[in-house]
Amino acid sequence: MKLDLALRELHRSEKSLAADLLKVADRHKVDHEIYHVARDLARWSQQHVHELAEIGPRYNLNLKSDPPEEAQEDSGLLSTVRSKASELVGRRPEPGLLLLADLRHLHRVAAGVSLDWELLGQGAQAAKDSELLALTKRCHPQSLRQMRWANAMLKVLSPQVLAS
Amino acid sequence: MDRIVQRSKELLAEQGPSALGFYTTGQLFLEEYYTLGVIAHGAIGTNHVDGNTRLCTATAAEALKESFACDGQPGSYSDVDHADVIALYGHNVAETQTVLWMRMLDRLAAPNPPKLICVDPRETPVAQAATVHLAPLPGTNVALMNAILHEIIRNDWVDHDYVAAYTVGYDELAKQVEDYPAQRVAEICQVPAEQIHEAARIIGTAKRLLSTVLQGFYQSHQATAAAVQVNNVNIIRGMLGKPGAGILQMNGQPTAENTRECGADGDLAGFRNWANDSHVAELARIWNIDQMQIPHYSPPTHLMQMMRYVEQGTIRLLWVSGTNPAVSLPELRRIRSILSQQRLFLVVQDLFLTETAALADVVLPAATWAEKTGTFTNADRTVHLSDKAVEPPGQARPDLDIFLDYARRMDFRDKDGQPLPPWHDPESAFEAWKRCSAGRPCDYTGLSYAKLRGGSGIQWPCTAEHPDGTERIYLDGQFWSTPDYCESYGRDLITGAPVEPTEYRPMNPAGKAVIKAAEYLPPHESRPRRTPHHGPSAPMSRPPTAAPPPMRMNKPLEVGSEARPRAARTAPLGEVPGR
Incomplete structure (x- = not known):
């Protein structure tokens, strides 16, 4: 049984997705659509981390349930620097390219998370673990939506960045 | 107008259509919106078109x-x-x-x-x-x-x-x-x-x-x-x-419905679907232009995104008609600073010398209703004709004449070398719009100026089969939502990502109503909190003091006194409006 490995990996990847979403939000604070939606979507991943931690003990795993919280992100010096920088370079076109790179990165991370849920769901079915399967059915669609969002924003924003 | 034309041509040569943006209103006539839509989407080919309907009826x-x-x-x-x-x-x-x-x-x-x-x-x-x-x-x-x-x-x-x-x-x-x-x-x-x-x-x-x-x-x-x-x-x-x-x-403005159906809110004219190539091809046929000319690679650019592009210097000509963003948009300090940039060529077309007009490179004085002729459609699809009653004052001209003057001086042409748009007055614009609306939900083909003068107030769709218009749509569960016909495949209600055609087709092949659920998310910028009763908003000539909620008052406000409401990103000083 290697479900614990899959769980551990998913816990790690969701945590880093939540952190990346918050980081990108800070970096593009003047782009309200990116800033607010990325923070909303980080909340999904935080919730997933929490739920994975709760189910962990059944597989002898001690997973931390405290993902990068918004509160501590907010007060962090790094975060402040990032969002200030976003305001300072607001008038320049380069952040447009940076945003495309960030969205591209988010898409790849979210795609990885989504695949991890896929794997866990397959494993849960084979192990006939209905509780674990229910968890994947709750969370997997949300990671797909995170990925589609990054993809959609890339489609929306890239024409202007690339053609101007 | 020659200055606008010269700058437009420079930008089109230098950067292309993405350098030009249009921000209009919910208060022009149908003929004017359609003309603007054809110029922006067809003749120029920019995706940057929106109305101030973004602030209300877009929802x-x-x-x-x-x-x-x-x-x-x-x-x-x-x-x-x-x-x-x-x-x-x-x-x-x-x-x-x-x-x-x-x-x-x-x-x-x-x-x-x-x-x-x-x-x-x-x-x-x-x-x-x-x-x-x-x-x-x-x-x-x-x-x-x-x-x-x-x-x-x-x-x-x-x-x-x-x-x-x-x-x-x-x-x-x-x-x-x-x-x-x-x-x-x-x-x-x-x-x-x-x-x-x-x-x-x-x-x-x-x-x-x-x-x-x-x-x-x-x-x-x-x-x-x-x-x-x-x-x-x-x-x-x-x-x-x-x-x-x-x-x-409901709508917040008198002709917001026309902004939407004619494409002046950025959507394609006649409720056509930007993500459906056959709709774009049909539009290109009606306008007699190349299909590639019409932007359809992503949803239209909404206003706040347009402002971001102006801020970054990639939209370099912004043409504002019949609206006052320097007063009505959120984050006013930022918006005013964006609109004040030297590198931006700002055109404002309005009845009044507004706060936005004061920042403009060129101001075009426009006529208002009763000084021009055109049709308008209200929130329940009822079409009226509004005839000109008096001459516009001074140099003011109908918005339609202004847009057509621009098109002629830009020398926009269709595939056969004919002027684009080909019409020259309100009625010929209306007749052209009828052809564009044919077969679409907002079908106007059964209407004419003569018919509307015989008794105004006819609800679309109005066709040969339904010459008296249509009081109610969606009778007996008949919707316009089949994948080939629908205007939109929708969006994710939380992320805003457009639904891909490949997702929509299997989800709703038979064209039914789509029940869409959404989870509640806490507000982005403030915890929900009770607010004091706001009076009606202040006159649009100065920023209303009624700040976005939440607002906490230390003492009751007196009418006419000065107050500084604080909200997430703004703390404007203003006069407390009377009731």
């Missing part, structure tokens, strides 16, 4: 596109005469649509008055006349709607035959609203659970339910998601396409 359009895959008002004002329950969601009709309110007051004063449900945090005249007044905390509308839907489903007030025959997505909704029992939502919204039960019972047992929605939902958190849940109430109760059973997703 109405988006909510209808989510639920019915197409814009178009399901109900009719005459539904007020037949309904036994009228539910008004964030719609202070007594102060925003006084004639419609008179119609409701007539019903209330007559035998068998309808019951009124009012959802509004404030004690409005509608709230005072309501059977049940729900006053949720600002920013919690989705939670409240989910509770009402929860109750309707729990008590089985659902029209299951209707749901089975004419809708998709019911199970998803039932699952989503399970998490929103009245007890929990009472906490979130600070509304007593008994009131939620009572309102849901009246809505759930209504025989003819009319739902109306306006700014209290549109200008609040999760606007589209909340307005869609109102649609869901009528859909799962089978309350559509019958006298008294309808939805009025």
Whole structure:
């Protein structure tokens, strides 16, 4: 049984997705659509981390349930620097390219998370673990939506960045 | 005008269409919007077109596109005469649509008055006349709607035959609203659970339910998601396409409906779907231009994104008509600084020398209604003709003449070398629009200026088969939502990502109503909190002091005194408006 490995990996990847979403939000604070939606979507991943931690003990795993919280992100010096920088370079076109790179990165991370849920769901079915399967059915669609969002924003924003 | 033309040509040569943006209004005539749409989407080929309808009726359009895959008002004002329950969601009709309110007051004063449900945090005249007044905390509308839907489903007030025959997505909704029992939502919204039960019972047992929605939902958190849940109430109760059973997703401005249907809000003319190549091809045929010329690689650029592009210096000519963004947009300090940039070529076309005009490189004085001729269509699809009564003052010209003058001097041509757009006055523009609307939901082919002069006020679709127009649409569960015909495949209500055609096709192959669920998210910029009662907003010539909620007052405000409300990103100083 290697479900614990899959769980551990998913816990790690969701945590880093939540952190990346918050980081990108800070970096593009003047782009309200990116800033607010990325923070909303980080909340999904935080919730997933929490739920994975709760189910962990059944597989002898001690997973931390405290993902990068918004509160501590907010007060962090790094975060402040990032969002200030976003305001300072607001008038320049380069952040447009940076945003495309960030969205591209988010898409790849979210795609990885989504695949991890896929794997866990397959494993849960084979192990006939209905509780674990229910968890994947709750969370997997949300990671797909995170990925589609990054993809959609890339489609929306890239024409202007690339053609101007 | 020569300066505008010269700058346009420079930018088109240097950067291409993406350097030009157009921001218009909800107050021109149909002919003017259509002309602007053809110039922007067809002749220039920019994706940067929006109306100030972005601030209000964009939510109405988006909510209808989510639920019915197409814009178009399901109900009719005459539904007020037949309904036994009228539910008004964030719609202070007594102060925003006084004639419609008179119609409701007539019903209330007559035998068998309808019951009124009012959802509004404030004690409005509608709230005072309501059977049940729900006053949720600002920013919690989705939670409240989910509770009402929860109750309707729990008590089985659902029209299951209707749901089975004419809708998709019911199970998803039932699952989503399970998490929103009245007890929990009472906490979130600070509304007593008994009131939620009572309102849901009246809505759930209504025989003819009319739902109306306006700014209290549109200008609040999760606007589209909340307005869609109102649609869901009528859909799962089978309350559509019958006298008294309808939805009025209201408009904030007199001709906002035309902004939407003619493409001046950025959508393609005639409710055509940018993500459907055959729609774009059809439009290219009507305009006699190359299909590649019409931008259709992503949704139209909404205004706030356009402002961001101006800020970054990639939109370099912005043409503002009939609206005053330097006063009406959020984050005014930033907006004014963006519009003040030297590198931006700002054109303002308006009746007045507005705050935005004061920042412009070129100001074009425009005529107002009664100084020009054109048609306008109100919120329930009723088309009127407005004839010119007096000459415009001074150098002011009708907006149509201004746009056509620009097109001629730019020397825009179609594939055969003919002038684009080919029309020259309001009536020829209207005739061209009729051809563009043919076969689409907003079909005007049965209308003409002569017919509208013979008795104005005809509801589209108006065709040869329905020469007197159409009072109600969506009769017998017939929608415009088949994948090949629909205007929009919708968006994810939380992320905003457009739904891909490949996802929509299998989801709704037979063109039914789409029931879309949404979770409640806490507001982005503030915790929900009670706000003091706002008066009507101040005159548009100066920024209203009524700051976005929340607002905490240390002492009562006196009319005429100075106040500095603080909100997440702004603390404007202004005069307290009178009532």
